[in-house]
Amino acid sequence: MGMRILHTMIRVGNLERSLDFYTRVLGMKLLRQHEYPGGRFTLAFVGYGPEESHAVIELTWNWDTDRYDLGDGFGHIALGVDDIYTRCDQIRAAGGKVVREPAPMKHGTTVIAFIEDPDGYKIELIQGSK
Structure with missing residues (x-):
């Protein structure tokens, strides 16, 4: 069908803490990061290879939210x-x-x-x- 998984997005309460975990602890690379001041959020993409050929994780940090209720729908x-x-x-x-x-x-x-x-x-x- 010409499709593939690009990324999975998760919301994080502290971007620096999450980047440290995914890069230092899990060994991923920060692939790109961009701030959106008008929307008060930052997107950071991490993974084990380039987005062109690997699925990655999008860390979304909403500047005014430091904690999320994970609920029971998300698995892992x-x-x-x-x-x-x-x-x-x-x-x-x-x-x-x-x-x-x-x-x-x-x-x-x-x-x-x-x-x-x-x-x-x-x-x-x-x-x-x-």
Whole structure:
């Protein structure tokens, strides 16, 4: 159909804190960032490769909002990793929060873990899905 996923947008309460998490803790690159003073918001795009060929995450920071109710509709972002145990140790050492230690998923054999970003969004790590 000539389509692909471009990005997923999440609202963040503190852009600098979120950029630090996604770039330093998860190793993504800040691909682009633009401020919209008239609308009082900033968009920052982060990811593991260029937007032309990779899906990325859009961090939307509304200047006058420092916290969001995540609700129960959003599930998680998933990242494939080569060594989930080492990666969780690295995330923890960098100040990240591991909320489910690596282990096989319920009713399956795939090893997964969950971490949480500074705003409480869940990120699933999946062993061997890189």
